[in-house]
Amino acid sequence: MTTDTKQLETLAKSEYKWGFVSDLEADAAPPGLNEEIVRFISLKKNEPQWLLDWRLKAYRKWTTMEAPAWPNVHYPPIDYQASVYYSAPKPKKKLGSLDELDPEIKSTFDKLGISLDEQKMLAGVAVDAVIDSVSVATTFKTKLKELGIIFCSFSEAVKEHPDLVRKYLGSVVPYSDNYFATLNSAVFSDGSFCYIPEGVRCPMELSTYFRINAANTGQFERTLIVAEKGSYVSYLEGCTAPMRDENQLHAAVVELVAMEDAQIKYSTVQNWYPGDAEGRGGIYNFVTKRGKCAGARSKISWTQVETGSAITWKYPSVVLQGDYSVGEFYSVALTSKRQQADTGTKMIHIGKNTKSTIVSKGISAGRGQNSYRGLVKIAKSAENARNFSQCDSMLIGQQCGAHTFPYIEVANPTATVEHEASTSKVGEDQIFYCNQRGIDTENAVSMIVNGFCKEIFNELPMEFAVEAQKLLGISLEGSVG
Amino acid sequence: MPAKMESAESFLGAYADFERAANTQPAWAKQLRQAAREHALALGIPTTRHEEWRYTNVSSLAKRAHALAPAANADAALITGHTWPALNGIVLTVLDGHFAPALSSAAALPSGVTACGLAEAIVKEHPAVQAHLGRLARSSEAPFVALNTAFLRDGVFLHVPQGVAVDAPIHLLFVNTGGSDTVRHARSLLVFEAGSRATVLEHYTGTGAAPSLTNAVTETFVGPGAVVDHTKLQQESAAAWHIASSEALLGEKCDYAAHSISLGGLLTRNDVNAKLDAEHVECTVNGFYVTEGDQHIDNHTLVDHAKPNGHSYEVYKGVLDERSVAVFNGKIFVREGAQKTDAKQDNKHLLLSRDAEVQTKPQLEIFADDVKCTHGAVVGQLDPNAVFYLRARGIGQTSARRMLTFAFAEEVLGEIEHAGVRERVAELVRARMAQAPSLRAS
Numbered sequence: 001m002t003t004d005t006k007q008l009e010t011l012a013k014s015e016y017k018w019g020f021v022s023d024l025e026a027d028a029a030p031p032g033l034n035e036e037i038v039r040f041i042s043l044k045k046n047e048p049q050w051l052l053d054w055r056l057k058a059y060r061k062w063t064t065m066e067a068p069a070w071p072n073v074h075y076p077p078i079d080y081q082a083s084v085y086y087s088a089p090k091p092k093k094k095l096g097s098l099d100e101l102d103p104e105i106k107s108t109f110d111k112l113g114i115s116l117d118e119q120k121m122l123a124g125v126a127v128d129a130v131i132d133s134v135s136v137a138t139t140f141k142t143k144l145k146e147l148g149i150i151f152c153s154f155s156e157a158v159k160e161h162p163d164l165v166r167k168y169l170g171s172v173v174p175y176s177d178n179y180f181a182t183l184n185s186a187v188f189s190d191g192s193f194c195y196i197p198e199g200v201r202c203p204m205e206l207s208t209y210f211r212i213n214a215a216n217t218g219q220f221e222r223t224l225i226v227a228e229k230g231s232y233v234s235y236l237e238g239c240t241a242p243m244r245d246e247n248q249l250h251a252a253v254v255e256l257v258a259m260e261d262a263q264i265k266y267s268t269v270q271n272w273y274p275g276d277a278e279g280r281g282g283i284y285n286f287v288t289k290r291g292k293c294a295g296a297r298s299k300i301s302w303t304q305v306e307t308g309s310a311i312t313w314k315y316p317s318v319v320l321q322g323d324y325s326v327g328e329f330y331s332v333a334l335t336s337k338r339q340q341a342d343t344g345t346k347m348i349h350i351g352k353n354t355k356s357t358i359v360s361k362g363i364s365a366g367r368g369q370n371s372y373r374g375l376v377k378i379a380k381s382a383e384n385a386r387n388f389s390q391c392d393s394m395l396i397g398q399q400c401g402a403h404t405f406p407y408i409e410v411a412n413p414t415a416t417v418e419h420e421a422s423t424s425k426v427g428e429d430q431i432f433y434c435n436q437r438g439i440d441t442e443n444a445v446s447m448i449v450n451g452f453c454k455e456i457f458n459e460l461p462m463e464f465a466v467e468a469q470k471l472l473g474i475s476l477e478g479s480v481g
Numbered sequence: 482m483p484a485k486m487e488s489a490e491s492f493l494g495a496y497a498d499f500e501r502a503a504n505t506q507p508a509w510a511k512q513l514r515q516a517a518r519e520h521a522l523a524l525g526i527p528t529t530r531h532e533e534w535r536y537t538n539v540s541s542l543a544k545r546a547h548a549l550a551p552a553a554n555a556d557a558a559l560i561t562g563h564t565w566p567a568l569n570g571i572v573l574t575v576l577d578g579h580f581a582p583a584l585s586s587a588a589a590l591p592s593g594v595t596a597c598g599l600a601e602a603i604v605k606e607h608p609a610v611q612a613h614l615g616r617l618a619r620s621s622e623a624p625f626v627a628l629n630t631a632f633l634r635d636g637v638f639l640h641v642p643q644g645v646a647v648d649a650p651i652h653l654l655f656v657n658t659g660g661s662d663t664v665r666h667a668r669s670l671l672v673f674e675a676g677s678r679a680t681v682l683e684h685y686t687g688t689g690a691a692p693s694l695t696n697a698v699t700e701t702f703v704g705p706g707a708v709v710d711h712t713k714l715q716q717e718s719a720a721a722w723h724i725a726s727s728e729a730l731l732g733e734k735c736d737y738a739a740h741s742i743s744l745g746g747l748l749t750r751n752d753v754n755a756k757l758d759a760e761h762v763e764c765t766v767n768g769f770y771v772t773e774g775d776q777h778i779d780n781h782t783l784v785d786h787a788k789p790n791g792h793s794y795e796v797y798k799g800v801l802d803e804r805s806v807a808v809f810n811g812k813i814f815v816r817e818g819a820q821k822t823d824a825k826q827d828n829k830h831l832l833l834s835r836d837a838e839v840q841t842k843p844q845l846e847i848f849a850d851d852v853k854c855t856h857g858a859v860v861g862q863l864d865p866n867a868v869f870y871l872r873a874r875g876i877g878q879t880s881a882r883r884m885l886t887f888a889f890a891e892e893v894l895g896e897i898e899h900a901g902v903r904e905r906v907a908e909l910v911r912a913r914m915a916q917a918p919s920l921r922a923s
Contacts, residue, residue, distance in 0.1 A: 070532065378860075395850035398817070403846045410839040410860040413832030419843065419858040425850045 032081045035059060038186055041086045045155050045190075048162060058175040058185030065179050071342040072371040072403055073311050075284065078249060085187045085220070144202075149233075150195040151206055154222050157193035164195055168226050172255040172292045172319070180251040180313075181288040184220045188253070191222035196231040196262070205461050207236035221252040227262035229295065234265040234461060250309075252287045260295030260322065265303070267460050269468050272308035274339045277366075282310025282339070289316035293325035293351075301328040302345065303459045305468040310339060315373065317346035320354035320382075327356040330459045334472060335368025335400070344374035344391075344405075349382035349415070358389040361453050364400035371403040378415040385415040393423045394452055396445070446472065486525030487543035492628050492664065493521060495549050503634050509611055510603050510633070517620040517630030524624040536808040536840045537750055537779040539724075547694060549632065550577035550663040555584050559656050563686045563716075568901045570650045570682075571596060573637050577658055578665035580635050589649055595640040596651065599668055602638035609640045609672045617700040617728035623752065625724045629666040629698040636668030639681070643704070646678040650902050653681065655697065657721055659689020667697040671711075675704035675732070680712075680899040685725075687717040687745070697725040705732040705759065710898040711739045714906060717746040719774070726752040733759035740897050742906055743770040743778055744913045754783040757791040757819075768797040769893040771913050772805035772837075779808040784826075786819040786852075795826040798893050800886055801837035802917040809841040813856065817848040826856035831863065831889055833919035883920050887911055 030037075038059050042052040067078070144151050150161060157165050175185040196202055227233055250272070256264050266289075275282025285308075291300035302316035318327030329345040347356035362370040372391045393402035404421050426448050434444035450457070450469055457465045496518060503514070526543040527534040553559070553576045564572050573596055574584035580598025587596040595607060602610045620627040637653050655667050673679060685695060695717060703709050717723045723746040731737050743749050755764050770778050784793045799807045813824045830839045843856040863885050871881035890910055897903035914920060 393845075393847065395847065395852075398820075398850055400850065401846070401848045403844075404856070405844050406842060406858070408839070408841040408858055408860065410830070410832070410841075413835055413837060413862045415860065417858070417860040419856075421843070421845060421854075421856045423845065423847055423852060423854040425852075 031084045033083070033085060033187070037085050041187060041189065044086060045158075047155075047158060050166060051158060054170070054175060055186050058182050059187075061176050062179070062182040062186055065182060067179050071313050072369070072373070072405070073313060073340040073342050075311055078284070080183075083249060086189055147200050147203070148197040149200060149202055150193065152193055154188070154191040154193050154224070157224075161193070161195070164226065165193065165224070168224055168255065168257055170255075172257060172290050173253050173288050178288060180286040181253050184222060184251045184253045184288070188220040188222040191224075191252075193223075194225040194233065194235065196227045196233045198228040199230045200228075201231065202233040205234050205236050219248070219250045219252070221250075223252070223254040225255070225264060225266070226257045227259060227264050227298075229259045230261040231259075232263045235267070236461060237266070237268045249284045250286065254287070254289040254316075256291030256300055258291065258293050258295065258298035258300050258325075261297045262295065263299045263301075264291060265301045266291070266316070268302075268304040268306075270304065270306045270308050270312070273310075274308050274337055275310040277337050283308065285309035285312045285314065287314040289314060290319065291317070291327070292319045293322050293327065293354075295325070296322040296351070297324045298322050299326040299328075301330075301459070303330040303456065304332070304343075305456070305460070305472070306331070306333040306341060306343060307472060309341075312339075312341040312343050314343050315345055317348070318356065319348045319350065320356065320385075321350045323351040324353045325351055326354070328459075329356075329358045329360070330456045331360045332363070332453045332456045332468070332472070333361070333370055334363040334365070335370045336365040337367065339368045341369070342371040342373055344372045346375040347377070347387060349376075349378045349385040349387070352381070352383040353385070354382055355386045356388075358387070358391070359455055360389075360391040361456055362391065362393045362402055363396065363449060363452070364393065364402050365396040367399045369401045369403070371405060372421075373405040373407075375407040375409070376417055376419070378410045378412050378417065380411045382412050383414050385412065387415070387417045389419045391421045392452070393421070394449065395423065395425050486527060486531070486624075487540045489521050489525045489543070489624065489628065491526075491543050491546050493518065493631070494546055496631065499549060499632055499634075506603055506634075507606060507611075510614070513615045514631055514633050517615075517627045517633070520620045521624065521627035521631050524622075524627055527624055533781065533810075536806075537748070537777065539748070539750070542694070542722075545662055547662055547664040548660075550658070550660055550665040550693070552579040553577050553656075553658045555581045557584060559658065559688075560584055560654060563654055563656070563684065564652065565901075565905055568650050568652070568905070570652045572652045572654055573597075573639075574654045574656065575636060575667055576656050577660075577663070578635060578667050580637065591645055591647060593642045593645055594647060595638065597638055599636040599638045599670060600634055602670075607638065607640065610638060610670065613672055613700065613702055614670055615700075617702075617730055618698050618726070619728070623726060625696050626698050626726050629668060629696050629726075632666040633668055637670070639669070639671045641673045641677040641679050643674040644676040645674075647680070650680040650682050650899050653683045655683075655685045655695070657685070657687030657689075657693055657695050657717055659687055659691055659693050659718055659721065661691035661693065664694040664696055667695060669697070669699040671699065671701045673701075673703050673707040673709050676706045677704065678708045680710045680902060682902055683711065683713040685713075685715045685717055685723065687721045689718055690720050692720050692722065692747070694722040694724065697723075699725070699727040701727065701729040701737075703729060703731050703735045703737045706734050707732065708736045709738070711737070712897055712902055712906065713739070713741045713751075714909070715741075715743040715745055715749060715751075716909070717749075719745065719747060721746050723749045725750070727754070729755045731755060731757050731759065731762045731764060734761045736763040738765035738896065738898065739767065740893070741768040741780065742894075742910060743768070743780075744909065746778075747776060749776075749778045750781070751779070752781045752783075754785065755793070756785040756787055757793065758787050760788050760790045762788075762791045764791065764793040765896060766793065766795045767893045767896055769890055769910065770799045770807065771910065771917065772799070772807060773802040773917050774805060775803075776805040777808075778806070779810075781810045781812075783812045783814065784824060786813070786815045786822045786824060789818065789820045789822065791819065791822050791824075793824045795824075796893055796896075797828045798830070798889065799839070800831045800833065800889065800914060800917065801839065802833040802919050804834070804836045806838045807840070809839075809858075810844065811842070811856070812844045812846065813854060815847040815849050815852050815854065819849050820851040822849065822852040822854070824852070824854045828856075828858040829889075830860045831886065832860065833862070833886075833917060879920065883915060886914055886920060890914070
C-alpha cells in the first residue's frame with residue numbers, strides 16, 4: 001500500500017465533527033403511520049379542511065405504492081410504522097424577537113457556527129430556522145415585508161396566505177408523483193414558503209437552516225417558492241445533523257415556480273450524518289426537488305454540494321415550459337466511508353429555444369458509491385432546444401465506485417444535445433508536486449479536489465462557497481492519497 | 482423486484498415437437514437446452530417495465546404463436562446477390578436457422594480450420610463445441626438468448642486452430658425466407674485459438690412482406706494473441722423482426738473488433754457484449770445504423786473490463802429519417818482491480834426528419850480508481866453552416882446533405898479491417914442512405 005492510500009485511510013476515519021444532540025422537549029406523535037396520524041398532524045397544525053383532504057388523498061395513494069427499486073443504492077427495508085411522524089419543540093410562548101429563543105436551540109445553532117444574531121448583523125441573511133419540522137424563528141421579516149415578499153414557515157403560510165398555497169401546492173410535484181414525495185404529501189410537518197411579487201428583486205439571500213433533531217423522527221419538509229413575473233430570488237438551504245445510531249429518513253419536497261422573466265437560484269449544502277466507517281447510522285436522504293419555468297424567459301438554477309447522508313437519492317429537476325427558459329444544475333457529490341449517492345437531474349424541454357446546462361462532479365473515496373443519474377428530454381414541441389451535460393468523476397482509493405446513468409430522449413431534430421463524462425483519479429504525481437512545495441498530502445488532496453469542483457463553487461453565493469470548501473475538506477479528512 | 486413479464490408460451494408451445502425431432506443430440510446438449518427452457522419459462526417475454534427493454538416494446542410477441550421455420554429448399558436464387566464473389570471468400574449459408582451445405586463452400590480454408598453446420602459439429606462431438614457452446618450465452622438473464630438456447634439445434638460452427646491465419650473473409654450468410662409468424666433461432670459458435678487471425682462477416686438477409694422473427698445468438702471466443710475482425714451486417718426485409726445477441730470472451734493480448742451495421746428490419750434489437758477477461762486486450766465495439774419509416778432499432782452494448790490494462794474503443798452512430806426510433810444503451814463496466822483501463826465510448830445521432838426519435842443512455846460503472854474512462858453522446862441535425870459551405874461551392878442541396886451524411890458514417894465504416902469487406906459494406910450503407918427520403922434526389 002502506498003503512503004498515499006494509508007493517509008487516505010486515516011483521513012477517512014476522522015469523526016463527524018458536528019455530531020451532538022441538543023436536549024429539546026419534543027411534542028411528538030406516537031410512532032406509526034395511519035390515517036389517524038395524518039389527521040393528528042393536520043389537527044395539531046390547525047389546518048383547513050382542504051389541506052387535510054389533500055393529505056389523506058396522498059396517504060391513500062401511498063398505501064398503494066411500492067418503494068422504488070431502481071436506484072443504485074442498497075439499504076434494508078424501512079419500517080414506516082416505527083417512525084414518529086410529528087415532533088415539534090414546545091414553544092414556551094410566542095416569540096417576539098430572537099433573544100427570547102429557547103437557549104438550548106440557540107446554543108445548537110452556535111455550535112454549528114451559525115449564531116442567528118451574528119448572521120443577522122453581519123451577513124445580512126434572513127434565516128428561517130427549522131428545527132425538527134417546525135420553524136422556530138424568522139428574521140428580517142419586516143424588511144422583506146416592505147417589498148411585499150412573503151418568507152415564512154409553511155404552516156404560517158397556510159394560515160395567512162391560503163389562496164397562494166392552495167394554488168401552487170402540488171402544482172410542480174403532484175401528490176402522486178413518487179413514493180417518497182407522496183409520503184411527504186401525506187405527513188409533511190413544516191417547511192418554508194416564499195413568494196416574490198412581480199418585478200421585485202429580493203435584496204438578500206433567503207436561507208433556511210435545517211436540523212434533524214429528536215431521535216426517531218422522520219423529517220418531512222415541504223418548500224414552496226413562487227417567483228412572479230420579472231422577480232428574482234436566491235435561496236439557500238444548508239444542513240448538518242447530530243450523530244445518530246439509527247437511520248433517519250428524510251423525505252423532503254421542494255417546489256419552485258418561475259413566471260415570465262423570473263429567476264430562482266436554489267443552493268444547497270447538505271452535510272447530514274453519513275454514518276460511521278462501518279456504515280452504521282446515517283441519514284437516508286430521499287428528496288424530490290423540481291422547478292417549473294412556467295413563463296417565457298424564466299430561469300431556474302440548482303446548485304448543490306452533497307457531502308453528507310448515508311444514502312442520497314435526489315434529482316433536482318427543471319420543467320422548461322416557457323419559451324426561451326433556462327435550466328441549470330450544478331452539483332458536487334462526495335461519498336466516503338460507506339456512503340451511497342444516486343443523484344442527478346432531469347431537464348424536461350417543452351418550450352421553444354429552451355436551454356439547459358448540467359455540470360456534475362462526483363467524488364468517491366473510501367468505500368463510497370457515487371452514481372450520476374440524469375434525464376434530458378426534448379419534447380416534440382421544443383424547437384431549437386439546447387442541452388449541454390458534463391459529468392466528471394474522481395475516484396480516491398480502490399474500493400469506491402463511480403457510475404453514470406444518463407438518459408437522453410430526443411423527439412425534435414432541431415435540438416442539440418451533448419453529453420460528456422470522464423473519470424480520473426488524484427494522481428500521485430500531482431500530490432508529489434504539492435509535497436515538494438511544502439504542502440502536506442492532506443492539504444494537497446483538498447486542494448486538488450477543490451480545484452476539481454471549482455466550477456460548481458463559483459455558482460454558490462459567497463458565504464456558502466466558503467462553507468462548502470471547508471466541508472469538502474472536512475469530509476475528505478483522513479480519506480486521501 | 483423483477484418487472485412483470487409476459488408468458489413465453491407463444492414460443493415454447495413448439496418445444497415438445499422440437500424435443501422429439503432433436504433426440505439425436507448428445508446428452509450434454511439436451512441438458513443445455515432443457516436448462517435454457519426453464520430459464521425461458523421463468524423470464525418470459527419482457528415488457529417495457531423491464532429496464533433493459535424500457536424503450537423497445539416486444540410484448541406483442543407473446544400474443545401470437547411463433548412456429549419454428551422449417552428447412553427451406555436450398556435454392557441458389559435465395560442467396561443470389563448476397564454473396565460477394567469478388568471477396569474470394571468462404572460462404573456458410575444458413576436458411577431459416579438450418580445450415581445449407583449445398584449453398585456453402587469451405588474449400589478455400591487452410592487445413593485444420595473447421596467450418597460447418599453447428600448440428601453436424603454437435604452430433605460429431607467436435608471437442609471445441611462441448612467446451613464452448615452455451616458458456617457465454619446468458620440464458621439465465623436474457624429472455625431471447627434463453628429461447629434460442631432452448632431451441633438450439635443448428636447454425637454455424639467455426640474453429641480456427643492455434644497460430645492459423647485465414648486471409649479470406651469468412652462469410653456467414655443467414656437467410657430469412659420470411660414465412661409469416663415464424664421464428665428462426667440462428668446460432669453461431671466461433672472459436673479462435675491462440676495466435677490465430679481471421680475476418681468474419683456475419684450477414685443477415687431476408688425476403689417477404691410477412692412479419693417473421695430472427696432470433697440470433699453468437700458466441701465468440703478469442704484466444705490469447707488472436708486477431709479477429711467481426712462484422713455483422715443486418716439487411717432483413719422491411720417487415721422482419723431481428724433480435725440478436727453477440728457475446729465475446731477476450732483472451733490476453735488479443736485484438737478483437739466488432740462492427741454492427743444495421744440497415745433493414747422493422748424492429749431490431751442488438752446486444753453486443755465483450756468481456757476483457759485477461760490483461761492487455763485491445764477491443765473495438767462499433768456500430769452504424771440507418772433507419773426510416775417506422776423502423777425501430779435498439780443497440781445495447783456492454784464492454785466489461787474484468788482485468789487490468791485493457792483498452793476499449795466504442796463508437797455507435799445512427800442516421801434517422803421519417804418516424805424511426807433509435808435506442809442506444811452503452812455500458813462500460815470497470816471491475817475492482819481492473820487498473821490502467823482506458824475506455825472510450827461515443828454515441829452520435831443524426832436526425833434527418835422532424836419526427837425521428839432518439840433515446841440514448843451511455844453508462845459508466847467504475848469500481849477501480851486508476852482508470853481513464855470517457856463517454857459522450859450527441860444528438861443533432863446536419864450543420865446548416867456546413868451545408869451552406871458546400872452549396873456556396875456549387876453543390877446542390879441534396880448532394881451536399883448526402884455528402885455530409887456519408888462523411889458521418891466514415892468514422893465507423895473506416896475501422897473495418899479487411900479492405901474488401903470494408904468497401905462492400907460502405908457501398909451498401911451509402912446506397913441505403915441515398916434512399917432515405919430526406920436524402921433522395923428530388
